[in-house]
Each structure stands twice: as C-alpha cells, then as structure tokens.
Amino acid sequence: MQLTSRSKVVSNKTMTFKERIYLPAIFSGMMITLSHLFKKKVTIQYPEQTRPVSQIYRGQHTLKRDEIGAERCTACGLCAIACPAEAIIMVAAERKKGEEHLYREEKYAAVYEINMLRCIFCGDCEEACPKEAIFLTDRKVDSDYQRKSFIYGKDILVEGIEPDKRVDVSKRETAAVAEFKTHKEYDHNKVLKRNNK
Amino acid sequence: MAKVTIDGHSIEVPDGTTILQAARMIVDANNYEGANIAPPTMCYYSKLKTSGGYCRTCIVKVTKGSEKDPRPMPKPVASCRTTVMDGMEVVNITSPEVLESRKAVVEFLLINHPLDCPICDQAGECHLQDLGYEHGLAKTRYDFERRTFEKIDIGPYVKLHMTRCIMCFRCIKVADQITDNRFQGMLFRGDASEISTYIEKAIDNDFSGNVIDVCPVGALTDKTFRFKSRVWFAKPMDAHRYCKKCSGKVAIWLKADEVLRVTSRKDKWGEAEEWICNECRFEKKKTSDWIIEGPRHIDRHSVISANHYENLTKLKLDIGKQQKQLADKK
Numbered sequence: 253m254q255l256t257s258r259s260k261v262v263s264n265k266t267m268t269f270k271e272r273i274y275l276p277a278i279f280s281g282m283m284i285t286l287s288h289l290f291k292k293k294v295t296i297q298y299p300e301q302t303r304p305v306s307q308i309y310r311g312q313h314t315l316k317r318d319e320i321g322a323e324r325c326t327a328c329g330l331c332a333i334a335c336p337a338e339a340i341i342m343v344a345a346e347r348k349k350g351e352e353h354l355y356r357e358e359k360y361a362a363v364y365e366i367n368m369l370r371c372i373f374c375g376d377c378e379e380a381c382p383k384e385a386i387f388l389t390d391r392k393v394d395s396d397y398q399r400k401s402f403i404y405g406k407d408i409l410v411e412g413i414e415p416d417k418r419v420d421v422s423k424r425e426t427a428a429v430a431e432f433k434t435h436k437e438y439d440h441n442k443v444l445k446r447n448n449k
Numbered sequence: 450m451a452k453v454t455i456d457g458h459s460i461e462v463p464d465g466t467t468i469l470q471a472a473r474m475i476v477d478a479n480n481y482e483g484a485n486i487a488p489p490t491m492c493y494y495s496k497l498k499t500s501g502g503y504c505r506t507c508i509v510k511v512t513k514g515s516e517k518d519p520r521p522m523p524k525p526v527a528s529c530r531t532t533v534m535d536g537m538e539v540v541n542i543t544s545p546e547v548l549e550s551r552k553a554v555v556e557f558l559l560i561n562h563p564l565d566c567p568i569c570d571q572a573g574e575c576h577l578q579d580l581g582y583e584h585g586l587a588k589t590r591y592d593f594e595r596r597t598f599e600k601i602d603i604g605p606y607v608k609l610h611m612t613r614c615i616m617c618f619r620c621i622k623v624a625d626q627i628t629d630n631r632f633q634g635m636l637f638r639g640d641a642s643e644i645s646t647y648i649e650k651a652i653d654n655d656f657s658g659n660v661i662d663v664c665p666v667g668a669l670t671d672k673t674f675r676f677k678s679r680v681w682f683a684k685p686m687d688a689h690r691y692c693k694k695c696s697g698k699v700a701i702w703l704k705a706d707e708v709l710r711v712t713s714r715k716d717k718w719g720e721a722e723e724w725i726c727n728e729c730r731f732e733k734k735k736t737s738d739w740i741i742e743g744p745r746h747i748d749r750h751s752v753i754s755a756n757h758y759e760n761l762t763k764l765k766l767d768i769g770k771q772q773k774q775l776a777d778k779k
Contacts, residue, residue: 326567326568327676328566328567328568328572328679329679329681329682330567332682333679333681333682333752333755344676344677344678345676346675346676357565357567357568358565358568359567359568359676382566382567383567435588436588436589436592
C-alpha cells in the first residue's frame with residue numbers, strides 16, 4: 253500500500269568510480285562552505301550591536317510619574333482585571349498628609365508587582381489604565397537564573413524622579429490618542445486641574 | 450385589582466401599586482433573566498417608606514391613562530410614584546423617547562459627580578456606574594467646576610464623600626425608619642444641599658451601618674474596608690452568625706482567610722434583603738466568626754463575577770448527564 257507520494261524505493265546499486273573515491277563530493281561541499289565566507293553575515297554581534305526595535309515594541313513595563321514627580325498609579329485594579337495572564341497584583345494604601353508630592357491621588361499602590369514570567373506582553377494593562385500610569389516600553393526584560401527575581405516590584409517598575417531617569421513613552425502615542433488628549437473630558441488627567449477631593 | 454400593560458407584558462396588580470412595582474412583578478412572574486423592563490432606580494428603595502421621586506431615572510411613558518380615560522399622559526412620569534389604573538398601558542424600553550429622557554437624567558446626575566471611580570471603593574458595584582454605562586454619554590458637556598465640599602468626619606465606621614452624593618435621600622430614610630434616633634439629614638437647599646449628621650454628631654446607632662448598603666454611589670462607604678481591595682478581587686460568600694440584634698444573615702467578602710468586609714445580602718434589584726447591625730458589619734472580621742454557607746450568586750453582567758465560579762458540582766453533574774444522554778443515543 254502506497255501511503256505517500258514522496259516515498260522512494262530504496263535501491264542497492266553499486267557506486268561509480270567517481271563516487272567511490274569521495275574526494276569530488278568533499279571538495280564540492282568545501283566550496284559551498286568557502287563561498288559563505290564572502291557573503292553578507294546574517295548574525296550580529298549582540299551586546300555591541302542591536303537590531304532596530306519598533307517604537308511601539310512591547311517590552312518591560314514602567315510606572316510613570318507626572319510632571320511634578322508624583323506617581324500616577326492609583327491602584328484602581330483595572331490592569332490586574334484586564335490582564336489575561338493574571339500577572340499583576342497590587343495592594344492599595346491611603347495617602348497621608350505631606351505625601352502629595354509623591355502620590356497624585358488620595359489612594360496609591362503600596363505594592364505593585366508584575367510577574368514577568370507570567371506576562372505575555374499583550375499591552376492590555378496599558379490600554380486599561382485610566383490614569384496613564386502603566387506603559388510598556390522598548391526595553392527588554394533581563395534574563396536571570398532564578399524565578400523569584402522575575403517578580404518586578406515598584407523598585408524596578410516606577411521610573412525615577414530625576415529628569416534623566418524618566419522613561420520616554422511619548423513615541424507610543426498614536427495620532428488618535430494625541431487628538432483625544434485635547435478633549436475636555438481628558439482634563440482630569442492634566443496637572444493643572446488636579447482634583448484631590 | 451387593576452390590569453396594567455408594560456412594554457406589551459400584562460399583569461393584574463392590586464390597586465395602589467406603582468408602575469415600578471408592577472414592572473418588577475412582571476419580571477418576577479416571568480422569571481426574566483435580564484430584568485430589562487423594570488425601570489432602573491437610584492432613589493427608590495422598596496424597603497424604605499416614602500423613598501423615591503427624587504432622581505427621575507425611573508421615568509416611563511404612559512400611552513394610555515386607563516380604561517375609562519384612555520388619553521396618554523402628556524409627559525414622562527416617575528414610575529416609582531405613579532400608581533397604576535385599570536387598563537393602563539406603559540412603555541419603558543420600547544420607547545425611544547423614554548430612553549432619550551433617561552439619558553438626559555443620567556447626564557444631570559453626573560454633572561457634579563466626580564470622575565474618581567479609580568479611587569472609589571464603590572466602583573464595580575456602583576449603580577450610577579451601571580446606569581451611566583447603559584444609558585449615559587461617554588463624555589461630559591459640562592464646562593464649569595464641579596461642586597466640592599469640606600470633608601466631614603461622621604464617625605469611625607462610615608466615610609462620607611459628599612462630592613459623590615446624588616441626593617437620593619435613601620440614607621436619611623434609613624436613619625429615620627431603621628434607627629430610632631435620627632442624626633442625619635439634608636442641609637441647605639438646591640444645588641448647595643448636602644447630607645450631614647446634625648452638628649457633625651457621630652452616628653452611633655446599632656443599625657446606622659445600613660446607610661452604606663443603601664447608598665447607590667460611593668458617597669457613604671465602609672471605613673473598615675477603605676482601600677482594602679477592589680470589590681472584584683474579593684470573594685463574596687453567604688454567611689451567617691447568631692446575632693442578638695439582627696438576623697445575622699450577611700454576605701462576607703473574603704480575600705484568602707481574611708474577611709475584608711461584611712455587607713447585607715443584595716437581591717436582584719440591588720436592595721438589601723435584611724438589615725444588619727453594626728456589630729456584624731464592622732466588628733466580626735474573622736472567618737471563624739461566621740458560618741459560611743457557600744459562594745454568593747453574582748450576576749454575570751457584573752465585573753465582580755470575573756473569575757468566580759459557583760456550582761461547580763452542579764456543573765459537573767450536568768455535564769455528566771449530557772454525556773450519558775449522548776452515550777444512550779448511540
């Protein structure tokens with residue numbers, strides 16, 4: 253019974269003299285190898301060289317601060333409920349008096365953890381966020397030997413206050429988003445109209 | 450008895466029934482899942498006397514006044530305050546005019562309501578959120594500053610956020626009717642009106658905590674639950690304890706073994722089934738205090754139902770039965 257059209261009948265024919273001395277086959281193989289020396293390399297020298305990355309590449313997350321350096325995240329939990337991999341957990345806390353420069357709203361995330369091994373980098377958290385707090389960036393998640401080091405807490409996720417430590421996410425903004433930001437109903441996310449009531 | 454037709458569904462109801470109650474009776478009688486034809490309510494509460502008539506979300510259109518006087522009513526009426534007449538015909542969701550007016554009502558309710566759902570503990574079980582989602586506009590047309598208030602501390606258990614209040618008077622009716630001393634009331638008038646305990650007196654009645662359950666928005670919230678968790682991350686369970694003051698039948702909201710908060714059990718209209726006392730609500734925060742009956746049914750349209758599975762044994766039995774039927778057919 254013929255199972256496939258690609259099957260071949262094995263024959264046990266004797267080799268010719270050219271095949272029996274092997275050298276022509278070896279040299280033709282060597283020529284292929286040699287020809288590759290003069291072709292363009294397909295690999296790059298990774299740590300020194302990097303490939304170009306899209307501006308909207310979805311890599312390691314960042315938790316943004318606002319213009320005066322207060323954390324934007326209010327621990328509303330929408331990223332965690334939107335996350336299909338259930339990678340995000342958070343614990344909320346109430347802002348105390350004198351912490352207004354640290355946290356934008358009355359409530360903030362005291363603990364915010366993303367399990368980078370669970371995360372599938374879909375960007376749903378970014379989309380769900382009503383406060384423009386979480387963004388995926390074009391940075392890659394570093395490799396490590398231990399699983400526990402992949403649970404990123406606020407110490408890794410929150411960007412620094414200093415201007416040089418801020419993470420630029422402006423390139424992720426599409427034309428539609430930029431247009432939406434000029435709308436009136438977006439005002440509550442602007443610094444000038446901070447509603448702390 | 451009066452025969453009333455709402456959105457094409459007829460029912461015989463006793464005289465003196467309101468259109469809203471009749472609509473709910475139709476839903477109950479037909480066992481509708483969606484419960485669409487019952488108008489939404491923000492201020493009416495069937496368990497509180499004289500509630501209703503403030504918020505106007507339950508407006509419906511009466512297309513035929515009664516058998517004797519078949520003329521339609523000129524304007525949409527508040528269904529919670531309008532009693533039925535024999536032969537009355539009412540349209541609710543089948544009338545574009547009613548839906549349009551309800552949208553306008555929602556817009557008015559949201560004029561001064563702050564957009565702080567991300568920090569509000571009521572988010573996820575807020576009636577105004579649902580109403581805005583179903584009937585409202587996605588954006589505001591209001592240009593002016595929203596109304597703000599000085600914060601008032603009304604006691605160790607209940608947190609008052611006056612900015613979120615929509616003036617439904619439900620909490621005042623609770624203070625009037627459920628507790629024996631009224632310490633709460635409405636101050637000032639019109640746009641400036643606000644809920645307050647009289648001369649900022651702490652509400653220390655045993656049943657004062659029920660104002661949290663009746664509040665349709667996040668104006669009155671549980672201080673012991675403040676910022677503990679979003680409601681959809683907590684697991685609601687039916688539980689009871691033997692309480693001398695109240696029935697002790699409550700819903701507890703768990704996170705692992707910790708009782709995050711205790712609320713009354715809400716029926717499908719979002720109303721408390723039984724009032725519970727402050728001791729049950731605020732002081733019994735251990736699982737050992739409660740006898741847990743089982744997971745609480747949450748409507749699948751609610752965000753709280755995400756990742757909550759109930760009746761797993763029943764589900765397994767059903768699947769087993771189906772598989773057996775299929776096997777028998779072969």
